[in-house]
Amino acid sequence: MKIQERAVLxxxxxxxxxxxxxxxxxxxxxxxxxxTNYYFNSRLTASPLSKTTDLFRxxxxxxxxxxxxxxxxxxxxxxxxxxVTTLETVYEYPTSHTTKQIKLEATECNGSTITEVALEGxxxxxxxxxxxxMSHAMLQDSEGNQIAIAKTDTDVVYITATFYATCTPSGFxxxxxxxxxxxxxxxxxxxxxxxxxxxxxxxxxxxxxxxMSVKYQGSKSYSFSGGTGNTTTYQYDLPVTTFLDxxxxxxxxxxxxxxxxxxFTFPNHEVxxxxxxxHLVIGEGDGVTxxxxxxxxxxxxxxxxxxxxxxxxxxxxxxxxxLENNCGDWYENYHSAGLTCKNAxxxxxxxxxxxxxxxxxxxDPLAWWSCYDTTVYPSSCTVNDVSPVKIDxxxxxxxxxxxxxILTVPTARLDLLKIQYSxxxxxxxDVTGLSRTGQVWKFTEVSARYWRAFLSGEGxxxxxxxxxxxxxxxxxxSVPVASSDTASIVAGKIKTALENNTNITALYDASVSGADxxxxxxxxxxxxxxxxxxxxxxxxxxxxTVSTSxxxxxxVAAVKQQENIYVTGTIGTAGNATVVVTAAGxxxxxxxxSVPVTSGDSSTxxxxxxxxxxxxxxxxxxxxxxxxxNGRYVRLTAKTAADNDATLNISIANDTCTGLTAIPTxxxxxxxxxxxxxxxxxxxxxxxxxxxxxxxxxxxxxxRDGQSFGSTFFLGKTVPGLKFTTPPADGAAITASFALExxxxxxxxxxxxxxxxxxQRG
Numbered sequence: 001m002k003i004q005e006r007a008v009l010x011x012x013x014x015x016x017x018x019x020x021x022x023x024x025x026x027x028x029x030x031x032x033x034x035x036t037n038y039y040f041n042s043r044l045t046a047s048p049l050s051k052t053t054d055l056f057r058x059x060x061x062x063x064x065x066x067x068x069x070x071x072x073x074x075x076x077x078x079x080x081x082x083x084v085t086t087l088e089t090v091y092e093y094p095t096s097h098t099t100k101q102i103k104l105e106a107t108e109c110n111g112s113t114i115t116e117v118a119l120e121g122x123x124x125x126x127x128x129x130x131x132x133x134m135s136h137a138m139l140q141d142s143e144g145n146q147i148a149i150a151k152t153d154t155d156v157v158y159i160t161a162t163f164y165a166t167c168t169p170s171g172f173x174x175x176x177x178x179x180x181x182x183x184x185x186x187x188x189x190x191x192x193x194x195x196x197x198x199x200x201x202x203x204x205x206x207x208x209x210x211x212m213s214v215k216y217q218g219s220k221s222y223s224f225s226g227g228t229g230n231t232t233t234y235q236y237d238l239p240v241t242t243f244l245d246x247x248x249x250x251x252x253x254x255x256x257x258x259x260x261x262x263x264f265t266f267p268n269h270e271v272x273x274x275x276x277x278x279h280l281v282i283g284e285g286d287g288v289t290x291x292x293x294x295x296x297x298x299x300x301x302x303x304x305x306x307x308x309x310x311x312x313x314x315x316x317x318x319x320x321x322x323l324e325n326n327c328g329d330w331y332e333n334y335h336s337a338g339l340t341c342k343n344a345x346x347x348x349x350x351x352x353x354x355x356x357x358x359x360x361x362x363x364d365p366l367a368w369w370s371c372y373d374t375t376v377y378p379s380s381c382t383v384n385d386v387s388p389v390k391i392d393x394x395x396x397x398x399x400x401x402x403x404x405x406i407l408t409v410p411t412a413r414l415d416l417l418k419i420q421y422s423x424x425x426x427x428x429x430d431v432t433g434l435s436r437t438g439q440v441w442k443f444t445e446v447s448a449r450y451w452r453a454f455l456s457g458e459g460x461x462x463x464x465x466x467x468x469x470x471x472x473x474x475x476x477x478s479v480p481v482a483s484s485d486t487a488s489i490v491a492g493k494i495k496t497a498l499e500n501n502t503n504i505t506a507l508y509d510a511s512v513s514g515a516d517x518x519x520x521x522x523x524x525x526x527x528x529x530x531x532x533x534x535x536x537x538x539x540x541x542x543x544x545t546v547s548t549s550x551x552x553x554x555x556v557a558a559v560k561q562q563e564n565i566y567v568t569g570t571i572g573t574a575g576n577a578t579v580v581v582t583a584a585g586x587x588x589x590x591x592x593x594s595v596p597v598t599s600g601d602s603s604t605x606x607x608x609x610x611x612x613x614x615x616x617x618x619x620x621x622x623x624x625x626x627x628x629x630n631g632r633y634v635r636l637t638a639k640t641a642a643d644n645d646a647t648l649n650i651s652i653a654n655d656t657c658t659g660l661t662a663i664p665t666x667x668x669x670x671x672x673x674x675x676x677x678x679x680x681x682x683x684x685x686x687x688x689x690x691x692x693x694x695x696x697x698x699x700x701x702x703x704r705d706g707q708s709f710g711s712t713f714f715l716g717k718t719v720p721g722l723k724f725t726t727p728p729a730d731g732a733a734i735t736a737s738f739a740l741e742x743x744x745x746x747x748x749x750x751x752x753x754x755x756x757x758x759x760q761r762g
Contacts, residue, residue: 003171003172003257003262003754003755003756004171004235004755004756004757004758005167005169005170005171005186005261005262005755005756005757005758006167006170006757006758006759006760007165007166007167007186007190007757007758007759007760008165008166008167008759008760008761008762009035009039009163009164009165009166009190009759009760009761009762010032010033010035010163010164010166010761010762011032011033011035011119011135011137011161011162011163011164012030012031012032012033012137012161012162012164013029013030013031013032013033013117013137013139013159013160013161013162014028014029014030014031014159014160014162015028015029015030015031015114015117015139015149015157015158015159015160016028016157016158016160017149017155017156017157018155018156018157018158019154019155019156020106020153020154020155020156021154026155027149028142029139029140029141029147029149030139030140030141030142031116031117031137031138031139031140032137032140033068033118033119033135033136033137034068034069034070034072034135034136034137034761035070035134035135035761036070036071036072036073036133036134036135036136037070037071037231038073038121038132038133038134039055039134039135040231040234040759041231042055042121042132042134043055043189043190043229043236043759044229044230044231044234044235044236044759045229045231046225048123048130048132049121049122049123049132050193050225051193051224051225051227051229052189052193052194052195052224052225053121053193054121054192054193055119055121055134055193056084056098056100056119056120056121056134056161056163057083057084057120057121057122058081058082058083058084058102058119058120058121058122058131059081059082059084059100059101059102059117059118059119059120059159059161060075060078060079060080060081060117060118060119060120060131060133061075061079061080061081061082061104061109061114061116061117061159062075062076062077062078062079062114062115062116062117062118063077063079063112063113063114063115063116064076064077064115064116065115065138066138067138068116068136068137068138069136070761072133072136073132073133074133075116075118075133075136076116077116079109079112079114080104080108080109081120081131082102082103082104083102084100084101084102084161085100085101085102086098086099086100087099087100087101087160089191089192091181091182091183091184091187091188092181093167093168093169093181094166094167094168095164095165095166096164096165096167096181096184096187096191097162097163097164097165097191098162098163098191098192099160099161099162099163100119100160100161100162100163101158101159101160101161102158102159103156103157103158103159104151104155104156104157104158104159105156106153106154106155106156107153108151109151109157110151110152110153111151111152112150112151113148113149113150113151114139114148114149114151114157115138115139115146115148115149116136116137116138116139117136117137117139117159117161118133118134118135118136118137119133119134119135119161119163120132120133120134121134135161135163163191164762165186165187165190165191166762167184167186167187169184169261169262171262171755172257172262172263172264172265173264173265173268173270173271174265174268174270175265175268176257176262176263176264176265177206177207177208177209177255177257177262177263177265178208178209178261178262178263179208179209179210179259179260179261179262180208180210183208183210183213183259183260184210184260184261185258185259185260185261186260186261186757188260189224190759195224195225195260196224196258196259196260196261197221197222197223197224198219198220198221198222198258198259199219199220199221199222199241199256199257199258199753200212200213200216200218200219200256200257200258200259200263201216201217201218201219201248201251201253201254201255201256201257201263201743201745201751202215202216202217202253202254202255202256202263203217203251203252203253203254203332203337203338203368204217204254204332204337204338205254205255205265205338206255209255209257209258209259209260209261209262209263210259210260211259212255212257212259212263213259213260214340214371215338215340215367215371216259217248217251217332217368218243218247218248218251218253218745219248220241220242220243220247220248222238222239222241223239224238226238226239227239233758234758234759234760235756235757235758235759236756236757236759237754237756238754238755238756238757239754240752240753240754241752241753241754242750242751242752243745243750243751243752244750245747245748245749245750246747247745248745248751249745249746249747250745250746251332251744251745252297252298252332252742252743252744252745253266253742253743253744253745253751254266254742256743256751256753257753257755258755261755262755266741266742266743267300267741267742269741272741272742272743274300274303274739274740274741275739275740275741275744276303276737276738276739277296277736277737277738277739277740278737279307279735279736279737280295280296280735280736280737280738281733281734281735282294282295282306282722282734282735282736283734284728284731284732284733284734285308285727285728285729285730285731285732285734286727286728286730287727287728287729287730288727289727289728290723290724290725290726290727291719291720291721291722291723291724292720292721292722292724292734293720293721293722294321294720294721294722294736294738296738296740296744297324297332297333297742297744298323298324298740298741298742298744299321299323299738299739299740300323300738300739300740300741301323303737303738303739304321304323304736304737304738305736305737305738306318306319306321306722306734306735306736307733307734307735307736307737308728308729308732308733308734309732309733310733310735313724317725318724318725318726319722319723319724319725320722320723321721321722321723322719322721322723331368331714332368333716333717333718334368334401334403334714334715334716334717334718335391335393335397335399335715335716335717336366336391336713336714336715336716337367337368337714337716338368339366339367339391340364340366340367340371341364341365341366341367341376341377342364342376344392345391345392345393345394346366346390346391346392347387347388347389347390348365348366348381348383348389348694348713349381349382349383349384349387349388349389349692349694350381350382350383350387351365351377351378351381354378354380354381355378356373356374356375356376356377356378357374357377357378357379357698358374359374360374360379360698360699361373361374361377361698362377362378362379362696362697362698363377363696363697363698364376364377364696365381365407365694365696365712365713366713368714372698377696378696379695379696379698380693380694380695380696381693381694381696382691382692382693382694383453383454383455383691383692383694384454384455384457384542384689384690384691384692385418385454385456385457385483385484385687385688385689385690386484386687386689388418388452388453388454389452389453389454389713390450390451390452391450391451391452391715392425392449392450393449393450393451394449395449396423396447396448396449397447397448397449397716397717398445398446398447398717399421399443399445399446399447399448399451399715399716399717400442400443400444400445400446400717400718400719401440401441401442401443401714401715401716401717401718402417402419402440402441402443402453402713402714402715403439403440403441403713403714403715404439404712404713404714405439405712405713405714407694407695407712408439409439409455409692410455410692413455413456413541413690413692414436414439415436416455416456416457416458416459416690417436417441417453417454417455417456418430418452418453418454418455418456418483419431419434419441419443419451419452419453420451420452420453421446421448421450421451421452422448422449422450422451422452423448423449423450424450425450428452431443431444431446432444432446445717451715453713453715454483454690454692455690455692456483456690457483457540457541457542457687457688457689457690458481458482458483458540458688459480459481459537459538459539459540459541459688460478460479460480460481460538460539460540461478461479461481461490461494461535461536461537461538461540461543461688462476462477462478462479462535462536462537462538463476463477463479463494463497463498463533463534463535463682464476464477464532464533464534464536465477465498465501465504465519465532465533465534466530466531466532466534467507467508467528467530467531467532468528468529468530468531469507469528470503470504470506470507471503471506472503473503475501475503475504477494477497477498477501478538479493479494479497480493481493481540481543481688482688483688483689483690484687484688484689485687485688486515486687487514487515487543487684487685487686487687488512488514488515488684490515490543490684490687490688491512491514491515491516491517491682491684492512494512494517494535494682494684495510495511495512495517498510498517498519504519506522507521507522508520508521508522509522515683515684515685516681516682516683516684517533517681517682517683517684518552518679518680518681518682519531519533519679519680519681520677520678520679521555521677521678521679522677523558523675523677524555524556524557524558524641524674524675524676524677524678525555525557525558525675525678526555526556526557527551527554527555527556527678528555528678531549531551531678531680532548532549532680533546533549533680533681533682534546534547534548534549534682535682535684540688541688541689541690541691542686542687542688542689542690542691543684543685543686543687543688544684544685544686546682546683546684546685549680549681549682550680550681550682550683551678551679551680552679552680552681553676553677553678553679554676554678555675555676555677555678556673556675556676557673557675558641558673558674558675559641559670559671559672559673559675560637560638560639560640560641560670560672561637561638561641561642561644561645561648561668561670561671561672562635562636562637562638562668562669562670563635563636563648563649563650563666563667563668563669564627564633564634564635564636564650564666564667564669565633565634565650565651565652565663565666565667566632566633566663566667567603567604567606567607567610567632567633567634567652567660567663568603568632568660568661568663569603569606569659569660569661570600570601570602570603570659571597571598571599571600571601571606571657571658571659571660572599572657572658572659573599573656573657573658573659574597574598574599574657575596575597575654575655575656575657575658576594576595576596576597576655576656576657577594577595577597577606577609577610577652577653577654577655577657577660578592578593578594578595578652578653578654578655579592579593579595579610579613579614579634579650579651579652580592580593580649580650580651581593581614581617581620581624581636581649581650582647582648582649583623583624583638583645583647583648583649584645584647584648585623585642585645586619586620586622586623586624587619587622587623588619589619590649591617591619591620593610593613593614593617594613594655595609595610595613596609597609597657597660603632603660604631604632606660607629607630607631607632607633607634608629610634610652611626611627611628611629611634614626614634614636620636622639623638623639624636624637624638624639625637625638625639634650634652635669636650637669637670638672641672641673641674641675642672642673642674643672643673643674644671644672644673645672648666648672649665649666650663650666651663651664651665651666694712697712722736
């Protein structure tokens with residue numbers, strides 16, 4: 001293959017004389033140059049300067065007269081030269097340019113009359129430096145008349161040279177692709193000397209040939225300087241680059257060319273006519289198998305012929321062929337193989353947020369080719385349900401296989417790989433029919449734009465509840481949790497599990513508040529010191545282990561308030577004793593009772609009579625329990641435990657009787673206390689997620705057909721391609737004839753490429 005690119009070159013000078021004090025422009029001039037043979041000879045033949053050197057290092061100034069010619073080797077009368085400052089180099093289609101400038105100070109070249117200028121390159125030898133003019137121009141005014149600049153000590157002179165290269169990329173045929181202007185190495189070579197020295201081919205479509213500088217599946221370097229130039233025709237023929245029979249085999253060629261120049265796009269029947277394959281052996285029937293690999297990818301539509309024992313079968317009736325995916329498990333056929341982690345719509349765990357390694361060029365985990373960069377890739381990244389491997393294919397792509405090469409997936413999680421798809425990047429669905437062989441996962445084919453994969457943290461979290469007095473303590477619960485469950489979701493599931501255990505609910509009520517799981521004692525009892533709710537991951541992953549729960553509220557036992565009076569004295573004069581019972585919340589409090597007593601009644605008898613009288617008052621008996629007779633004691637106990645009532649009192653005194661010792665204030669046996677129900681809190685933190693450390697690689701790469709690759713992750717569709725309606729009979733010979741319209745590099749063929757550049761003075 002040979003391609004020719006054309007470029008037209010021209011140059012102009014702009015001169016401005018400025019007053020050294022005021023800065024006002026005093027005079028202007030232009031110069032439309034002749035590009036000398038030195039420029040073309042250097043670019044085409046490396047004489048007198050290298051083909052790839054910067055030829056615009058100096059601007060020379062002269063005072064001579066004459067007409068510039070392409071054969072000029074120096075100014076007519078050399079005055080001085082100065083090293084240039086590059087003001088700008090702009091790459092645009094169709095014309096790019098570089099602009100250089102020098103400044104003659106007020107102290108330089110005074111008394112001289114400047115008439116001519118030139119761009120110069122130079123060669124620095126051991127003992128001397130030689131300068132070569134690349135262009136030559138006489139100064140002119142705006143009307144095209146030659147003029148001169150009389151340099152004085154009040155003048156500052158700015159001399160600006162702009163060198164232009166005009167090129168409209170072409171020559172790579174129908175659907176050819178070309179570099180972006182800023183990556184066009186033809187422009188760069190002509191303006192600065194930079195070149196692209198690699199022929200590449202890509203399996204996957206790219207928009208610009210310059211994308212192939214990183215997206216390629218085969219490459220071979222060549223010497224740009226090894227080309228042959230012709231100074232008569234101004235043509236530069238690059239050397240032929242040949243991919244040998246041992247190089248870059250078993251690869252499809254979608255684009256072929258030089259990233260900085262251009263590339264063919266296939267199929268292109270003018271460049272690569274369809275290649276016929278005749279009676280390729282596909283396999284042998286066994287009477288059972290209906291699916292076979294066609295062994296060659298991307299077959300031309302309408303060319304397939306299938307034979308069984310040399311008898312041609314009928315397509316659509318006897319068999320069908322998948323023209324795109326007909327080579328089975330083929331790396332390049334995976335949809336993800338055409339992507340890198342730098343593509344828009346691709347995220348590989350937290351890779352993008354990690355600091356790149358400055359020591360090694362780690363490989364892109366998604367790109368099938370040798371894609372690496374010290375400024376992009378860290379040594380590893382973390383993949384989980386929050387930061388999964390996620391791919392936006394841009395359009396819906398059918399997938400049925402995910403493969404992870406090189407990297408060893410943690411054994412404990414192998415069967416917990418989640419593969420999900422979505423139509424909108426919001427609602428995700430697990431693939432169905434998922435099965436695994438080694439580190440290859442197969443599933444029912446489904447077409448979707450968005451895909452993601454991660455190792456699930458799902459499983460059973462373990463909850464252990466301990467409490468003295470609880471049957472079966474400690475009680476261990478296994479609570480099923482799902483991947484991506486948040487702490488609050490997990491807390492809700494734990495609460496349900498607690499409620500479903502009758503031994504726990506006999507003593508405690510379970511509740512949840514956010515991520516807090518709460519056990520509350522059903523009754524206020526003394527604090528159970530060993531009450532505890534422990535949490536661990538069990539078979540799930542991502543939750544924070546909690547060994548000791550929080551005793552949010554200590555338990556306090558309930559106490560019924562109790563008070564008494566100790567009757568003292570013997571009745572002298574019969575009559576009534578007065579008893580007053582006071583209590584907050586008791587109906588009709590305070591209640592005054594008259595207790596009949598008889599002369600000679602002892603204190604014990606009086607106490608018995610008081611108890612009998614108290615028992616006859618329903619307001620008192622509704623509120624208190626009256627203790628049985630117990631000598632001289634009269635004792636009341638509140639029926640309900642409540643906070644201590646400071647107003648509760650039993651008093652006794654003589655009314656119409658005599659002989660009793662008055663007791664105005666009763667004695668507290670037990671202060672009242674409503675009690676406190678113990679509260680124990682387990683705070684769940686983390687989420688159900690498995691942090692998978694995905695290691696990247698920079699050395700010891702596996703190779704395939706001479707291509708080192710660091711890719712570990714492939715997602716796409718793999719099918720045998722050829723499907724028979726009825727299984728071929730046992731021992732039947734299956735052959736196929738078809739045509740390939742993509743170059744397919746194998747050990748049986750060579751792939752050659754060259755191009756030429758045609759230069760022209762503008």
